[in-house]
Amino acid sequence: MQAQTAENFDKNARAAIADPVLQGALQNLAKTFGTRRKAAIATVPDWEASRETARSIKSEVLRDLDKYLVAFAENAEANGAKLHWARNAKEACSIVTELVKESGAEMVVKSKSMLTEEIHLNDALEAEGIEPVETDLGEWIIQLAGETPSHIVVPAIHKTKAQIAELFAEKVGTDREAGVDELTATARRILRQKFAEATVGISGVNFGVAETGSILILENEGNIRLTTSLPKTHIAVMGIEKLLPRFTDLAVFLELLPRSGTGQRLTAYQSIITGTKKHENDEGPEELHIVLVDNGRSKMLAHPVTRQSLACIRCGACLNACPVYQSVGGHAYGAVYPGPIGAVITPQLEGLAKAKRLPYASSLCGACREVCPVKIDIPELLLHLRAEITEGTANGIAADEKVPRRFGESLAFKLYGSFWKTPGRYRFLQKFARLAQRLVVRDGKVGEVSGLIASSAPPLGAWTAWRDAPAVAPESFRELWKRELKNGGKSR
Amino acid sequence: MKVSLFVTCIVDQLFPKVGECTVNVLRRAGCDVEFDERQTCCGQPAFNSGYRHEARGFAERFIEIFEGSDADAIVSPSGSCTAMVKHFHELFPDDDEWRGRSEKVAEKTHELGSFLVNILGVDDTGAAFQGRIGFHDACHGLRDLGIKREPRKLLENVENAEVVELPDAEVCCGFGGTFSVKYPEISVQMVDRKIKSIEEADIRAIVSCDSSCLMQIGGRLSRNGSKVKAMHLAEILDSHE
Amino acid sequence: MIARTLMLDNIRSSLAKSTPFEHLYSHLRPSPLSATTSATDVSKMDLADRFSTELAAVGGEIHRVATEEQAVETIRELLGDLQAKRVAISDLGLLRNITSVGVEVIADPSREVLFVVDAGISTAQLAIAETGTLVLRSSKERHRLVSLVPPIHICLLKSGDIRPSMHSVLDELSNDIDPTITFITGPSRTSDIELTLAIGVHGPKRLIVVLID
Numbered sequence: 001m002q003a004q005t006a007e008n009f010d011k012n013a014r015a016a017i018a019d020p021v022l023q024g025a026l027q028n029l030a031k032t033f034g035t036r037r038k039a040a041i042a043t044v045p046d047w048e049a050s051r052e053t054a055r056s057i058k059s060e061v062l063r064d065l066d067k068y069l070v071a072f073a074e075n076a077e078a079n080g081a082k083l084h085w086a087r088n089a090k091e092a093c094s095i096v097t098e099l100v101k102e103s104g105a106e107m108v109v110k111s112k113s114m115l116t117e118e119i120h121l122n123d124a125l126e127a128e129g130i131e132p133v134e135t136d137l138g139e140w141i142i143q144l145a146g147e148t149p150s151h152i153v154v155p156a157i158h159k160t161k162a163q164i165a166e167l168f169a170e171k172v173g174t175d176r177e178a179g180v181d182e183l184t185a186t187a188r189r190i191l192r193q194k195f196a197e198a199t200v201g202i203s204g205v206n207f208g209v210a211e212t213g214s215i216l217i218l219e220n221e222g223n224i225r226l227t228t229s230l231p232k233t234h235i236a237v238m239g240i241e242k243l244l245p246r247f248t249d250l251a252v253f254l255e256l257l258p259r260s261g262t263g264q265r266l267t268a269y270q271s272i273i274t275g276t277k278k279h280e281n282d283e284g285p286e287e288l289h290i291v292l293v294d295n296g297r298s299k300m301l302a303h304p305v306t307r308q309s310l311a312c313i314r315c316g317a318c319l320n321a322c323p324v325y326q327s328v329g330g331h332a333y334g335a336v337y338p339g340p341i342g343a344v345i346t347p348q349l350e351g352l353a354k355a356k357r358l359p360y361a362s363s364l365c366g367a368c369r370e371v372c373p374v375k376i377d378i379p380e381l382l383l384h385l386r387a388e389i390t391e392g393t394a395n396g397i398a399a400d401e402k403v404p405r406r407f408g409e410s411l412a413f414k415l416y417g418s419f420w421k422t423p424g425r426y427r428f429l430q431k432f433a434r435l436a437q438r439l440v441v442r443d444g445k446v447g448e449v450s451g452l453i454a455s456s457a458p459p460l461g462a463w464t465a466w467r468d469a470p471a472v473a474p475e476s477f478r479e480l481w482k483r484e485l486k487n488g489g490k491s492r
Numbered sequence: 493m494k495v496s497l498f499v500t501c502i503v504d505q506l507f508p509k510v511g512e513c514t515v516n517v518l519r520r521a522g523c524d525v526e527f528d529e530r531q532t533c534c535g536q537p538a539f540n541s542g543y544r545h546e547a548r549g550f551a552e553r554f555i556e557i558f559e560g561s562d563a564d565a566i567v568s569p570s571g572s573c574t575a576m577v578k579h580f581h582e583l584f585p586d587d588d589e590w591r592g593r594s595e596k597v598a599e600k601t602h603e604l605g606s607f608l609v610n611i612l613g614v615d616d617t618g619a620a621f622q623g624r625i626g627f628h629d630a631c632h633g634l635r636d637l638g639i640k641r642e643p644r645k646l647l648e649n650v651e652n653a654e655v656v657e658l659p660d661a662e663v664c665c666g667f668g669g670t671f672s673v674k675y676p677e678i679s680v681q682m683v684d685r686k687i688k689s690i691e692e693a694d695i696r697a698i699v700s701c702d703s704s705c706l707m708q709i710g711g712r713l714s715r716n717g718s719k720v721k722a723m724h725l726a727e728i729l730d731s732h733e
Numbered sequence: 734m735i736a737r738t739l740m741l742d743n744i745r746s747s748l749a750k751s752t753p754f755e756h757l758y759s760h761l762r763p764s765p766l767s768a769t770t771s772a773t774d775v776s777k778m779d780l781a782d783r784f785s786t787e788l789a790a791v792g793g794e795i796h797r798v799a800t801e802e803q804a805v806e807t808i809r810e811l812l813g814d815l816q817a818k819r820v821a822i823s824d825l826g827l828l829r830n831i832t833s834v835g836v837e838v839i840a841d842p843s844r845e846v847l848f849v850v851d852a853g854i855s856t857a858q859l860a861i862a863e864t865g866t867l868v869l870r871s872s873k874e875r876h877r878l879v880s881l882v883p884p885i886h887i888c889l890l891k892s893g894d895i896r897p898s899m900h901s902v903l904d905e906l907s908n909d910i911d912p913t914i915t916f917i918t919g920p921s922r923t924s925d926i927e928l929t930l931a932i933g934v935h936g937p938k939r940l941i942v943v944l945i946d
Contacts, residue, residue: 084736269918274910299747300747421533
């Protein structure tokens with residue numbers, strides 16, 4: 001399937017809206033996640049206090065991230081882990097592929113990790129003749145389909161059961177009419193083979209603990225436990241922002257993340273891994289490698305507004321709450337991370353010019369901010385990025401790159417800026433509008449406007465293609481005020 | 493109490509009746525209403541699209557006009573415009589003086605429903621409106637200003653009116669300023685979801701505190717030939733039928 | 734080590750850039766942390782009851798007994814009901830008492846064996862009442878794989894080892910952290926296909942807890 005790009009968000013969105021199968025899947029997502037999350041957060045005595053605590057912890061660690069990373073590395077290494085530092089995707093992939101090659105493995109089992117999607121690790125492994133096997137059911141489904149994930153937590157949510165059954169029939173020979181249980185059993189059977197053979201397991205990391213050098217990984221399926229227990233070598237790929245200061249800090253995040261992500265009080269399994277085994281005969285891998293990845297994250301530390309992007313715990317709640325995501329799904333964003341969080345980190349990770357449409361793909365409704373367990377103010381970030389894209393600067397800092405100006409829009413806003421501000425010019429524009437609108441107003445409103453008028457005033461064309469527009473009133477409020485209301489007016 | 497009306501450009505130009513009703517309601521609640529004719533716009537469209545230079549111009553003008561007023565409060569029939577005023581301080585990261593002035597003005601600025609209930613302690617404007625009413629929580633009013641309870645309280649006291657709670661009252665109508673014309677297909681799909689629940693609720697009017705939402709919802713209702721009216725809270729509170 | 738130095742330098746210089754703006758964002762500043770004890774609604778009295786209820790709610794099965802002897806007997810019966818032919822056990826001494834007619838009980842199972850037995854039996858060191866969670870500490874028992882690979886996991890638990898909340902467990906373990914601590918809340922599951930729940934993906938399909946009061 002041709003990967004969609006962020007530059008084509010508008011086209012992607014239109015195609016998504018016109019896709020009835022996708023629309024059905026998205027409606028299911030919106031309804032189900034909303035209900036489950038609501039029920040789950042009702043079980044927390046003081047949800048708001050928990051959010052506040054989590055946000056405080058994240059703010060604390062991000063403000064001194066270098067110190068916490070140093071402590072994390074020291075403590076992890078003291079417990080037998082080997083730490084690697086990767087400034088970008090290329091370095092990270094190189095480190096991981098070298099480790100795999102050193103082990104002699106030609107196949108690796110992998111558990112779900114958005115970071116490994118971000119750095120395109122599977123491509124890098126395959127280029128070196130190594131077969132990466134996704135073991136999370138959703139990730140395995142899209143691996144079979146040759147697609148990318150469309151959601152941070154449920155990667156195959158854009159596919160219906162029928163589509164998945166069709167895919168399995170084609171790729172692994174199951175019944176075309178197979179139900180969910182049979183499909184799941186098939187995945188279990190086939191992937192178990194891989195688990196039994198694998199000598200290297202690659203995972204992500206949900207949280208790292210600076211105080212102890214521990215990493216926590218959570219899941220429902222059990223593939224992470226298998227990936228991190230059976231093979232001789234465990235490679236954990238971790239974003240530098242994933243740290244927490246103290247071991248007990250994990251509690252509040254374990255309260256927030258499963259509820260926000262899947263509406264569960266806890267996921268079926270959490271593994272807290274601190275270094276390697278202490279005795280030869282103990283269970284578990286002989287080697288633990290933790291690869292710390294920057295890939296554009298450190299840049300976001302440079303301003304309080306952008307730094308909050310790094311507080312994200314990848315729960316996906318903002319996607320589920322977003323009416324735009326609910327309309328177009330994840331692939332339309334053309335980026336590794338979709339939805340509201342994707343719209344703010346993609347321009348920062350991949351560049352403003354490339355992702356310039358994404359910050360505008362929002363009505364700024366704030367539903368995302370409301371559900372974010374760590375209180376990231378996504379609308380504030382969207383506005384920050386819009387200013388960077390438009391003016392090359394925002395909140396006192398200069399943007400990293402200059403984005404070509406949109407001439408027509410720029411001119412329109414400059415005119416708005418000068419004509420709409422002072423009463424004299426404001427009234428002039430009002431008179432002009434009353435005159436010009438005679439071309440399009442019928443029965444006191446503006447119906448569908450087409451042809452020449454629509455192309456010379458595209459916003460009007462875009463509005464009226466689907467909606468009537470109000471006419472400029474024959475008497476404005478200020479004229480009414482002067483005439484009548486000023487002096488007490490007509491009381492009733 | 494003396495109130496300085498911040499009528500908003502959209503009401504001034506497109507929905508002047510809303511301004512008229514706002515004045516009537518405030519007067520009936522015992523306020524002395526003044527209208528400074530120098531006002532134009534809060535600059536929200538520029539701010540939301542990233543044109544902060546232009547937005548700053550509007551903010552400075554607004555602050556200059558309203559900080560000189562001796563009114564006890566600046567009241568506006570728009571949640572989003574009131575929210576913009578509360579955000580003015582973000583336009584002056586390098587200027588402590590302007591920031592201070594913007595915060596002073598923001599403190600005095602209130603959305604109409606919130607002003608009536610929370611400041612004046614008025615929850616009954618003596619209005620009457622025949623029929624079922626549904627309320628749409630405009631996003632800025634709801635999430636920026638915390639307005640939820642106040643309009644419902646006021647509407648409940650309108651004689652003859654039956655206030656119906658819509659299941660998706662808090663969901664965005666899809667306007668979002670330039671979003672509505674930059675991504676019209678998404679915007680329209682969002683408003684269609686709203687309209688589905690509006691039609692299912694069998695109401696006479698859909699009411700909100702924001703004229704931009706009403707323009708979006710009303711514009712689509714009108715195109716559909718629907719009988720449902722999109723009305724501003726002020727219009728209902730000044731209604732006598 | 735060059736990458737490490739460069740990365741840390743990048744981070745430091747980025748953080749330094751944000752210093753002039755910090756005062757404008759006091760609302761983003763961390764509030765002083767009170768003790769991060771998340772409030773819990775579990776009283777000490779009903780820990781076992783609460784644990785049982787929560788475990789059942791997530792699809793786990795619970796059998797409550799009064800003594801260790803009864804626990805062993807219960808497990809024998811379970812194996813009979815399950816028609817198990819071969820089971821693997823962890824290295825906890827008590828479990829060697831489980832002998833059952835017609836059932837091969839394998840202590841110290843190899844990998845290959847784990848993949849073909851009908852059930853795995855272990856104990857849990859701690860548990861969490863609030864969520865029905867079992868806590869397995871890798872330094873105390875060899876149960877990491879026996880609790881994961883076979884399709885059924887039977888787990889013994891003493892009610893005195895049940896704690897109210899996740900926070901209380903983390904607090905308790907924070908000074909003595911095992912190489913691996915595993916938290917188990919119910920059987921393995923997924924909702925990846927149309928958000929429809931399916932039980933038993935990669936981990937055990939059934940989780941059976943024998944709780945000794």
